[in-house]
Amino acid sequence: MTPDVVALRPLFVLIPVVLAGGLWLAVNDIRRRSAAVLALLWNLIGLTALNVLAISVGWWSFDSAPAALLGVPVDLLLAWAILWSVIPVLSARWIPLPYTVTALIVLDVYAMPALRPVVELRGDWWWGELIGVVTCLIPASILATLTFHRRGLTVRVGFQVTLFATMLFVVVPVLCYELRLRSGFLATAPEWRPQLGSTVDIVAIQLAGVISLAALAAVAEFTRAGGTPWPWDPPSRVVTVGPYAYVANPMQLCATLLVVIAAVVLQIPLMFVAAVMTATFSAGVAAYVEDDALTRRFGDQWSVYRRSVRNWIPHWRPAPSATAARVYLARGCDPCSDLAAWIVARRPIGLELLAAEEHSEPLRRIRYESSDGLPRSGVPAVAAVMAHLNLAWAITGWVIGTPGISHLMQLLVDASGGQARDIPTPTAQSE
Secondary structure, three states: OHHHHHHOHHHHHHHHHHHHHHHHHHOOOHHHHHHHHHHHHHHHHHHHHHHHHHHHHOOEEEOOOOOEEOOEEHHHHHHHHHHOOHHHHHHOOOOOHHHHHHHHHHHHHHHHHHOOOOEEEOOOOHHHHHHHHHHHHHHHHHHHHHHHHOOOHHHHHHHHHHHHHHHHHHHHHHHHHHHHHHHOOOOOOOOOOOOOOOHHHHHHHHHHHHHHHHHHHHHHHHHHOOOOOOOOOOOOOOOOOHHHHOEOOHHHHHHHHHHHHHHHHHOOOHHHHHHHHHHHHHHHHHHHHHHHHHHHHHOHHHHHHHHHOEOOOOOOOOOOOOOOEEEEEOOOOHHHHHHHHHHHHOOOOOEEEEEHHHOOOOOOOOEEEOOOOOEEEOHHHHHHHHOOOOHHHHHHHHHHOOOOHHHHHHHHHHHHHHOOOOOOOHHHHHO
C-alpha cells in the first residue's frame, strides 16, 4: 500500500489541475472565474499558514519533497488549494456550493489518513482540519459567492483588504527571503537578523502607516462607488475623488512604496526587485488592459479623467471633478466662520461652500456632501474637505478620516468646545 501512494503522488496534483482546467474552459463567465481566482489566492495563503502551524504543532508532517515552501510540499499545497477553491466555485454553476464544500470536508476526513507516508498524521490531526475548514475553505467560499453575486459589498472589501495586505506584508517578504536563501541572489548575509528600532526604521514604519491609510482612503472611494479593489469587481462609475483626484493608480503606487519600505526595514534587498516588478507590471500590462476596458465602459468620461491625472506621480493640486462637492458651515458660529475663511484662503478645487442655515434639514455639525450625495459630518467632513486643497492637506485628511482615528479626533474636538450645535434652518425660523 505504501509504495502505491508514493507512486501515485503525481496524480494528487494532476487530477485537480486537469479538472480545474476543464471547468475553466466550460465556465465562460468572467465573474465566476474571477471569484474562483480570489478563492484560490485566499486558500494558497491560508493553507500555507495552516500547514506551517500543523508542522510546528505536530498535527501532521510531510515526507521529503523536491520543492517545498516553509517545509510544505508545493505540489500538495497547490492541489489542496485548487480543490478548495477553483473546483467548487466553478462547479457551482451546476452544483450548489454548500454541497461541494460538504463533500470536500468528507473527502479530507477520509483521504488524509490514506496518504501515508506522504502525510503522517498524529491522533489529534483533526484540529488542523477544523481550523483549515473555518479559516480557509468556508471564508474562500463566502468571498467567491459574494463576489459572483455582487452582494455584501463591505464584507467583500474587508476580505480583499485582508487578502491583499497579507500578500503585501507577509507573502512577498517570505517569498523574497526564501528565494534569497535558495539562490543567494542579492544576499547580504547568510543569516537574516533584522534589527528593528533604528531611527530609519521608526521613520520608515511611520511613513508606511501613512501610506497604508492613503491606500485605504482609495479603497473607501471605490467602496462608495459600489466596487472593490479587485479589477474584476469594479465600481459602477469612474472614481475621480479622494486619492484618485491626485493620481490614477493610488493603490498600486502605495503598494509599491510599501514593498520598498518593507525592503528597508526587513533588510531583504530582493524586495526592491519585487517592487520594480510590481511597478512594471502595473504600469505596463495592467495599465494597458485597464485603460482599454475602462475606455470601452465609460467612454469620454474616462478619457477626460485620464488626461487630468498621471499614472504614478501625483499632482500637487487635485483634478476637478465633473460635479462639485458641497460643504455646509454655519454663518452664526465663530469657529465655523473661521474654518470657512481658512478653507477659502486655500482655494479649494471642486468644492462649494454653503451656509448650514440654508440646508434642507437641521444640521448640528459641519456637513460635507460629495458629488454623489453621500454625506459626512464632523471630523470626517473636515477630512473630506482637505482632499480639495492640496496633496499635503489631502494626506492629512486621509489619516484623520480613517475610522477609529476620526472617532477619537471627534471626541477630542467635542471635549475642546467643538461639540455639536443646533443650527436654525429657514423653515424653523419661519415657524
